[in-house]
Amino acid sequence: MERVTYPEPAVAGTINNSYVALQINTKEADAKPIVERYRQVWTPDLRMLDADGFEYYRWNGYLPPFEFLPQLLVAEAHARLRQKKVQAAAEVYNDVVERFPTSRVAPEAAYYAAVANYRTSKDSADLMKGWEKLRNRYPASDWRLKQSMVEDVE
Amino acid sequence: MIQQIVWENDFEQAQTRAAAEDKLILIDFYDPT
Numbered sequence: 357m358e359r360v361t362y363p364e365p366a367v368a369g370t371i372n373n374s375y376v377a378l379q380i381n382t383k384e385a386d387a388k389p390i391v392e393r394y395r396q397v398w399t400p401d402l403r404m405l406d407a408d409g410f411e412y413y414r415w416n417g418y419l420p421p422f423e424f425l426p427q428l429l430v431a432e433a434h435a436r437l438r439q440k441k442v443q444a445a446a447e448v449y450n451d452v453v454e455r456f457p458t459s460r461v462a463p464e465a466a467y468y469a470a471v472a473n474y475r476t477s478k479d480s481a482d483l484m485k486g487w488e489k490l491r492n493r494y495p496a497s498d499w500r501l502k503q504s505m506v507e508d509v510e
Numbered sequence: 511m512i513q514q515i516v517w518e519n520d521f522e523q524a525q526t527r528a529a530a531e532d533k534l535i536l537i538d539f540y541d542p543t
Contacts, residue, residue: 357540368513375536378524379517382539390521391539401539407529409521428536435534 357400357418364421367428374432375404404431412438426456430465437472446472463497466490470503 361367371377380387382399390396394403394411404413412435419427433448449469456462470486487503494500518524528535 357538362515365513368515371515371536372513374533376524376528376531376533377515377517377536377538378521379519379538379540380521382541383543390537394537394539396539399539399541401537403535403537403539405528405535405537407525407533407535409525409535412534432534 361419361421361424364425367421367425370425370428374428402431404435406435406439422456423460426452426459426461426465429456430461430468433465433468433472437468437475442472442475446476457493463490463494463499466493467499467502 380390380396382391382396393409398416400418401416402414403411405411413431415427415431429448429452433445433452436442436448437445446469449465449472452459452465453462453469456465466486467490470483470490473486474480474483476482484506487506490497490503491500491507518527524535527533
């Protein structure tokens with residue numbers, strides 16, 4: 357992460373713009389309270405919290421820069437969606453789908469882009485349209501399966 | 511100028527900044543060994 361992912365300017369810029377970034381060396385004695393608070397067991401371990409310390413998203417494991425970046429954006433969008441900032445969430449999900457369409461998290465972003473667009477417009481056609489786009493772009497993805505109940509009634 | 515990540519190393523300081531700047535907190539738990 358230190359050698360490859362974090363030095364990438366697009367990664368650093370996104371982190372600085374959207375997050376207050378905190379590094380915790382899990383081997384230091386001082387880290388024990390926060391390691392125990394967040395039940396931390398394996399590194400790399402990334403957590404996205406609000407200012408109160410409430411955890412919205414997490415993942416384990418190394419990601420190269422142009423997988424890390426869309427993952428980071430999806431994490432931000434999930435946090436905004438759960439904070440009921442649906443329009444802000446929709447913008448970030450849509451950004452991931454447009455800028456990182458071949459990334460590992462793009463199908464997840466497409467699934468939730470439809471959800472956030474629907475929650476913004478209150479028009480169920482936006483949900484159906486977004487999920488149709490998901491099926492067309494990512495027909496073999498897990499996220500296609502998660503909307504497949506609507507395919508049975510179409 | 512190439513942008514570098516501004517890392518905090520104190521959780522309470524990070525919480526104070528996140529509240530003031532309306533940002534989320536990103537924690538990177540790492541093992542230097």
